[in-house]
Amino acid sequence: QVQLQQWGAGLLKPSETLSLSCAVYGESFSGHYWSWLRQSPGKGLEWIGEISHTGSTNYNPSLKSRVTISADTSKNQFSLNLNSVTASDTAVYYCARGRRWGLVTYYFDFWGQGTLVTVSS
Amino acid sequence: QSALTQPASLSGSPGQSITISCTGTSSPVGTYNLVSWYQQHPGEAPKLIIYEINKRPSGVSDRFSGSKSGNTASLTISGLQAEDEADYFCCSYKRGLLFGGGTRLTVL
Numbered sequence: 001q002v003q004l005q006q007w008g009a010g011l012l013k014p015s016e017t018l019s020l021s022c023a024v025y026g027e028s029f030s031g032h033y034w035s036w037l038r039q040s041p042g043k044g045l046e047w048i049g050e051i052s053h054t055g056s057t058n059y060n061p062s063l064k065s066r067v068t069i070s071a072d073t074s075k076n077q078f079s080l081n082l083n084s085v086t087a088s089d090t091a092v093y094y095c096a097r098g099r100r101w102g103l104v105t106y107y108f109d110f111w112g113q114g115t116l117v118t119v120s121s
Numbered sequence: 122q123s124a125l126t127q128p129a130s131l132s133g134s135p136g137q138s139i140t141i142s143c144t145g146t147s148s149p150v151g152t153y154n155l156v157s158w159y160q161q162h163p164g165e166a167p168k169l170i171i172y173e174i175n176k177r178p179s180g181v182s183d184r185f186s187g188s189k190s191g192n193t194a195s196l197t198i199s200g201l202q203a204e205d206e207a208d209y210f211c212c213s214y215k216r217g218l219l220f221g222g223g224t225r226l227t228v229l
Contacts, residue, residue: 045167045210045220060217094166106214107157109178111166 002027006095006112008080012119018082022095022112029053029076033098033105036069036080039114040091050098050105051078058105085119092116125211125221132227138199141224143211145192155214156194158187161223162207171196203228 008020024034035050049059051069059067063082071078082089095112098105126144133139143156156174159167169178171187174194184199194213198205206228211221 044222045212047218047220099172101155104155104214106155106218107169107172107212108159108167109169109172111168114166 002097002110004095004097004110004112006093006115008093008115008117010116010118012085012117013121014086014119015084016119018085018089018093018117018119019079020093020095020115020117021077021079024076024078024097027097027110029071029073029078033058033100034071034078035096035098035105035108036093037096037108038089038091038093043091046091047105048080048082048093085117087119090117090119124219125213127209127211127221127224129222130225130227132229133198133201134229135201135203137201138197139201139226141196141198141209141211141226143194143196143213143221145213145215145219154189156187156189157212158185158194158196159210159212160205160207161210167210198226201228 003025006022030053033050033052036048039045049069051057051071066083068081092114094114096108097110099107154174158171160170161167170181170185174189175187186197188195208223208225210223213219
């Protein structure tokens with residue numbers, strides 16, 4: 001059974017960098033795309049971006065300028081960095097395994113437990 | 122504002138069937154069979170219950186079913202149970218992933 005375990009800082013000040021990591025258990029990192037999503041009361045669910053085992057990344061255009069997703073395949077882990085955060089980045093952040101159709105990720109079958117990140121001065 | 126529109130809330134009694142709709146603007150639902158549905162209980166991560174319009178992952182009850190007509194996808198839950206009380210989200214793809222705003226289902 002695939003399990004995703006995520007961790008990272010939950011309280012940030014404006015302009016700081018959000019950093020979260022996610023470890024994958026029970027499944028090879030290879031052959032899949034691994035995503036970050038977030039959920040806030042005002043904006044609902046939002047896909048942030050993804051990474052493959054080869055290091056290929058895709059990002060939501062609305063966040064692309066501030067997002068970096070990286071992976072450490074030797075540890076079956078991937079990470080999210082979101083810089084210059086503001087209060088509007090306050091959300092629960094999730095890591096998830098994405099399933100592909102051609103070049104498109106279109107659903108998520110396994111999710112991490114979620115991390116509440118609050119941005120406040 | 123979500124590009125996929127769902128009713129904000131629905132309710133039903135145990136044993137009843139309910140249907141949650143998911144309508145897209147600019148045909149994101151109608152173009153491809155890339156519709157998925159997620160169930161989310163309070164404080165938990167979303168759980169995939171339907172993908173590719175009407176396919177169920179292993180372990181998901183057959184009381185959950187999906188369909189599509191034109192630009193509207195639907196999730197039907199039959200034989201409502203108390204444990205079905207949760208938020209439900211639809212998701213589709215058109216030049217990017219789109220999520221619905223979610224429907225809060227109350228089991229009376």
